[in-house]
Amino acid sequence: MKNKILIADDEPNMIWALKRALNKEGYEVMSVENGEEAIEIFKKQEPDLVILDLKMPKIDGMDALRMIKEISPKMPVIMITAHGSTKVAVEAMKVGALDYISKPFDIEELRMIIRKALEYKNLNDEVKYLRGKLKEESSKIIYQSKIMDDLLKMVYKVAPTDATVLILAESGTGKELIANAIHEFSNREKGPLVKINCGALPENLLESELFGYEKGAFTGAISRKKGKFELAQGGTIFLDEIGEISEAMQIKLLRVLQEKELQRVGGEETIKGDFRVIAATHRNLREMVDNEEFREDLYYRLNVIPIHIPALRERKEDIPLLVDYFIEKYSEQMGKSKMNINKSALERMMNYEWKGNIRELQNIIERCVILSYGHEITEDILPNDIRSISYVVDPNFVLPEEGVSLEEVEKKLIIQALERTGFNQTKSAKLLGITRHTLIYRLEKHNIDIKQN
Structure with missing residues (x-):
């Protein structure tokens, strides 16, 4: 689709020259000879860019600029000024003009300014689109807690990159929903989102599902089949329950992530990969690495951007x-x-x-x-x-007449637990009956800095 440019100038020769040059560039050009007509056309046509002469009859360029900015604050506007009126042009930029150019000007210089202005608009349109997608997708995630608000801000920040994401969460917390959101906000959102549960398939079947196979690769392989990685070209692959795969499969997966290339089972052709990887697990991969149950090099390949979904x-x-x-x-x-x-x-x-x-x-x-x-x-x-939930209260506890601050009580209990365990977060969390991630969240909430201890 052609970019639409609106030109407002009271000099017919100037309009002719600009239209001729910009039509050659492939732009759709509309022109008027005063500010009043410029506002009317702007409201009806919604151009991508406006070029205004400062001196025009009926409504001058400065007033037209103010009116356009009231209607569309993000609209890029370029001002054309007469020689010696640079001070006025600078004032126009304070009002909201993106740039200005002085007469007489080099048409190539104007082309460069227009390209820059349209890039600016396209960037704004993309940000607006992504924010809209964020609002739309996050509306599927029901929450009001700060911890979930922080998580979605992280998702929004990470999504436009191609970085590998590792979602760490217990079963039933919504790992797939977060994976959907990351893909939807990404630059790959028009590509496929291919999903596979790695824990639901035996090793030999998982390999052929991930990498595909050639005809005759094994009994029953009567034709070539593309694997999940190949089907995810240009998009995203979501590897759920990645902690369940065997050591042999870990080695094969590591090669795909390192080299961004793969081979079908029974095939010799090397297929270049163009996909983003999101993995998820309910298991503690760091602990599995320490116990030599999961490859450390694969762990680091997956754990580029870790996202923890809190338990309910x-x-x-x-x-x-x-x-x-x-x-x-x-x-x-x-x-x-x-x-x-x-x-x-x-x-x-x-x-x-x-x-x-x-x-x-x-x-x-x-x-x-x-x-x-x-x-x-x-x-x-x-x-x-x-x-059958019972509520156990210490019978010796008496609420003081003046009341208590639950926030302060919680803070003091956390500090006591940390001191008792030598500031070991895992042991402190166990002592308090909460998860380590909850403890970290509450340390931040109460501004408790354990680095100094």
Whole structure:
């Protein structure tokens, strides 16, 4: 599609020369002879670039610039000035003009300024598009917690690069959803997103699924088949449960990541790879490396950008939103009017540990919507595991008359746990009954610096 340029100048000869030069460059050119017509055309045609002469009848270039910027703040505008009016041109740039050029000017100089201006607009359009995609994709991720907000900011920052991403998360936390988001915001979003669960296939089948095979490579290989890596050309491949692959497969995968090339099973042709890799696992790969269960060189190839998805118990403030979302979803699916959840049932859910994370929560809400007769989910319909939660309080504890600061109590408990364990984060987290990632989050929250100890 041609870029549209609007020119406003009261000199017919100038308009003729500009149109002739810019048409040769492949631009679609519209022209007017005063600022008033420029504003009218601008509103109707939505050009990609505007060139304004400073001195024009009816509405001069400066006023036209101000009006255009009110309508479209990001619109690139180039000002044409008469010799000696540079001071006014600088003032125009303060108002919002992208650049200016003085008469008489070299047409090649104007071409360069126009190219720069259109690059600026294209960049702004791309940023606007990506932000729109971020808003659209993140709307599928239900949250209100800071920890999830920080995660999505990380996703937005990493997505436009081609860096390999390793998603670390427990089962049921939404690894695939985050992988989808990274691909959707990336420069490869128009390419395919190919997914494979590495833990769901035996080694020999996984190899042929990943790399493909040639006809006759093994019994049953009656024709050539492209593998997942080949199918992901120009796009992204998502390797879920990467921690489950064998040592032999780790070696083969390492070569593909290092060389960005592969061979089909039973084939000799080397295929150049053009894909981005996102891997995910619920296992502790660093610990597996230490135990010689996972290759260290492959670990570093995968762990370029690590992204940790918090467990649901680490983002409990998101539970009410998730509960409401799933109630609405399953009420609609089952043809019921939207149900509610009463306070005591929600409190039970807030205090449950959710070892199956969001997937477990989703399944329980589906069950509750099916089994409920009225318009409210009550405590008695919840599974036994959730209903049987007991709340243990020290009988000797008495709340002071003046009250307490829970934030300060939490901070003091964390510091005590760190001091008791010699500032070992893993042991401190265990002592506090939380995960190490939760402890790190709360260290940042309370500005506790353990580097000095």
